[in-house]
Amino acid sequence: MPAMEPDRTPQELEAWFDEFEAAAKRPLRLRVRYAFIKTYRPVLDDEPFRAFDRMADYRAWCETALPSWLGYGRV
Amino acid sequence: MAAFEYRQAEEIRDAFARRGVRYLFIGKSGAILLGFPDTTQDADLFVERGPGNGVALVAAIRELGFDLTDAQAAEIVRGKDFVQLKNGPFDLDLVFAPDGIEQFSDAWARRIEVEGFPVCHPDDIIASKAATNRVKDRESLPRLRAFRDYWARQRNS
Numbered sequence: 430m431p432a433m434e435p436d437r438t439p440q441e442l443e444a445w446f447d448e449f450e451a452a453a454k455r456p457l458r459l460r461v462r463y464a465f466i467k468t469y470r471p472v473l474d475d476e477p478f479r480a481f482d483r484m485a486d487y488r489a490w491c492e493t494a495l496p497s498w499l500g501y502g503r504v
Numbered sequence: 505m506a507a508f509e510y511r512q513a514e515e516i517r518d519a520f521a522r523r524g525v526r527y528l529f530i531g532k533s534g535a536i537l538l539g540f541p542d543t544t545q546d547a548d549l550f551v552e553r554g555p556g557n558g559v560a561l562v563a564a565i566r567e568l569g570f571d572l573t574d575a576q577a578a579e580i581v582r583g584k585d586f587v588q589l590k591n592g593p594f595d596l597d598l599v600f601a602p603d604g605i606e607q608f609s610d611a612w613a614r615r616i617e618v619e620g621f622p623v624c625h626p627d628d629i630i631a632s633k634a635a636t637n638r639v640k641d642r643e644s645l646p647r648l649r650a651f652r653d654y655w656a657r658q659r660n661s
């Protein structure tokens with residue numbers, strides 16, 4: 430197994446690879462069903478349409494308008 | 505609104521093919537099509553910027569049931585960097601200039617086809633997420649990189 434993430438334990442990587450193996454055995458239709466979820470995200474889900482001239486504008490909007498716990502702010 | 509379904513991914517694929525829209529699945533939705541087991545809410549599409557592609561894109565997403573005003577359609581045709589659609593049967597993000605990818609043509613040349621879905625190469629998905637540098641992406645990147653290595657090994661075996 431490749432050591433691509435030095436901060437990960439071999440056990441964590443092993444568990445991930447087991448998950449990847451299991452997922453690979455499922456048909457794509459089923460993988461999509463398991464993967465896409467829907468939960469309400471405050472602010473983000475409150476407008477039917479938004480457009481930003483530049484990605485930087487969108488990133489700045491995410492940082493100022495969205496609750497930080499959504500995780501859209503930059504590190 | 506319910507979660508995005510495989511049937512809707514097929515509808516995107518088929519409507520975009522009919523209209524000749526050049527696009528790629530990107531982000532976690534792209535990784536999921538490649539086999540990455542994780543969860544997400546939105547379908548993210550990297551769309552080639554250009555008037556012809558923009559007009560075809562608007563026609564395709566209207567066909568899918570998105571309720572666009574003429575002003576909104578014009579913004580999409582103009583190719584804003586990022587458009588978020590929640591006025592249709594599912595949530596859709598249109599990205600014309602993703603962070604970390606120089607040009608659409610580069611990503612297109614490296615694309616992976618999965619059951620007819622054009623998907624960004626995992627390296628491009630990772631590059632985009634790494635460049636974005638959001639909290640949620642930083643958390644998912646180690647696992648996504650591990651998946652990329654797994655995926656590459658399976659492809660080469």
